[in-house]
């Protein structure tokens with residue numbers, strides 16, 4: 458601690474600050490990221506929610522949550538790029554990953570494995586954990602395939618907010634034990 462710093466200054470400068478970064482094509486994953494951010498804040502842990510694309514500098518964060526919607530078995534490019542671009546700083550802080558995908562209740566019933574691309578990202582950044590949450594596909598979604606799935610009646614909202622919030626509460630507890638370093 459610098460000699461000009463009060464104990465309060467030191468506490469503020471080292472308090473945990475969590476980045477929740479996401480890639481989302483149709484908004485479902487974005488909303489999950491906001492739910493996670495809200496829960497962290499409600500648990501007393503400061504959090505910033507950003508698109509993976511807009512983040513340039515990770516130096517102010519003590520932990521990172523990174524999530525992506527899953528399309529054709531893959532994470533969105535933006536999320537994978539984020540992990541590659543920030544690999545070194547990410548390896549120095551706790552990182553948790555989540556995917557939002559299945560348009561059925563399967564993600565509610567157990568821990569679904571990550572798609573191979575998300576496993577690779579996890580290895581790259583030495584992530585602590587990965588969770589798969591259900592997905593959402595509702596009218597207005599972009600893309601020919603999305604409209605086709607909707608026409609076949611296979612859309613819906615399978616995101617389980619309770620499960621997401623419960624996970625974010627666990628993250629808040631872990632984030633507190635990994636404060637920022639001066």
Ligand SMILES: Cc1cc2nc3c(=O)[nH]c(=O)nc-3n(C[C@H](O)[C@H](O)[C@H](O)COP(=O)(O)O)c2cc1C
Nearest residue numbers: 481482483484485486526527529530558559592593
């Ligand atoms: C064209 C298309 C392909 C999809 N492929 C998969 C897939 O391979 N695996 C999966 O779990 N979910 C798949 N989904 C479901 C999406 O992951 C789900 O809608 C998710 O919530 C999308 O996130 P977003 O709204 O943030 O873009 C697909 C959806 C669409 C429209």
